[in-house]
Amino acid sequence: MPTRARDEVAAVRRRFVVLCTTLRGFANCAESYQRLHHYLPAPGSVAAREIEAGGSLATDTLSSAAMVLGGAHDHVIGLENLLAAQSSVYAPHTVARALLEGAARAWWLLDPALDGRERACRGLTERLESLHEAAKIERVTMGGTGRATTARIHHVADLARRHGLQVLNDERGRPVAVGARRLSATVLVARLLGGRDGDRVFGEVAFRAWSGATHGMLWSLTASLDPQPDPTGQHELIAHRRMTLDAVEQLTAIAAMAFGEAFNREVEVYGWDRREWEAYARQALVDLRSSAPPP
Numbered sequence: 001m002p003t004r005a006r007d008e009v010a011a012v013r014r015r016f017v018v019l020c021t022t023l024r025g026f027a028n029c030a031e032s033y034q035r036l037h038h039y040l041p042a043p044g045s046v047a048a049r050e051i052e053a054g055g056s057l058a059t060d061t062l063s064s065a066a067m068v069l070g071g072a073h074d075h076v077i078g079l080e081n082l083l084a085a086q087s088s089v090y091a092p093h094t095v096a097r098a099l100l101e102g103a104a105r106a107w108w109l110l111d112p113a114l115d116g117r118e119r120a121c122r123g124l125t126e127r128l129e130s131l132h133e134a135a136k137i138e139r140v141t142m143g144g145t146g147r148a149t150t151a152r153i154h155h156v157a158d159l160a161r162r163h164g165l166q167v168l169n170d171e172r173g174r175p176v177a178v179g180a181r182r183l184s185a186t187v188l189v190a191r192l193l194g195g196r197d198g199d200r201v202f203g204e205v206a207f208r209a210w211s212g213a214t215h216g217m218l219w220s221l222t223a224s225l226d227p228q229p230d231p232t233g234q235h236e237l238i239a240h241r242r243m244t245l246d247a248v249e250q251l252t253a254i255a256a257m258a259f260g261e262a263f264n265r266e267v268e269v270y271g272w273d274r275r276e277w278e279a280y281a282r283q284a285l286v287d288l289r290s291s292a293p294p295p
Contacts, residue, residue: 045271061123072102093213104188121179
């Protein structure tokens with residue numbers, strides 16, 4: 001291999017390592033914060049005020065948000081593992097899609113601009129959605145919704161009413177949301193990745209593209225194929241699955257951005273010292289820029 005070609009290959013490999021390391025670094029930094037603070041809110045923080053005013057309802061809501069963000073955190077690690085192994089093409093898109101959905105849902109629950117009542121509404125809506133999804137499994141396996149699940153659904157609805165929160169029913173009279181209808185994952189991802197300029201096209205395109213791979217859509221699967229001449233001569237071309245550096249760049253950037261935005265809200269709501277988190281984010285950006293191949 002010519003020297004120039006070897007140098008180019010080495011540069012790509014270095015870039016690949018930086019991308020994977022940066023992605024894992026976001027997850028590690030978040031985990032270190034959570035272990036350091038044990039999910040205890042700083043005095044005077046949004047979380048502390050809500051817990052003081054709302055008691056167990058506020059605690060349960062914040063716990064739900066932490067659980068959802070924890071799922072996104074696990075998917076960040078899974079995505080980094082898949083990318084580092086360099087053995088899968090479609091699986092990273094599937095994991096990245098799940099990461100986006102979890103990060104966007106946590107970001108929505110942890111909006112620091114909410115008051116305690118509106119956050120509680122969102123948390124209760126998530127609990128109802130979860131119970132209705134569980135009920136679908138019971139209807140398949142048992143021929144109907146179990147009494148325990150039905151009781152839990154009504155318990156959540158009654159809890160909301162006791163706190164003066166509006167319960168919304170579906171067309172069959174079942175309680176399905178509190179305060180407002182639940183937003184779809186597509187809408188939330190678009191908002192999450194829209195940033196301050198409000199451009200929501202970017203987020204929706206990424207989510208739909210990765211959803212295509214998740215659901216086996218041909219248009220999405222063929223996007224990762226690299227047609228090459230058939231060396232046997234039996235066919236004109238043979239398509240090989242290939243993960244390009246551009247695709248890894250996109251996966252890493254969007255995943256880090258989504259998880260980072262969600263975790264940033266957790267830090268803000270709990271009032272944790274954000275200096276270490278912001279320092280890591282700045283350094284990660286420097287590393288990404290310095291290792292980028294020349295245009």
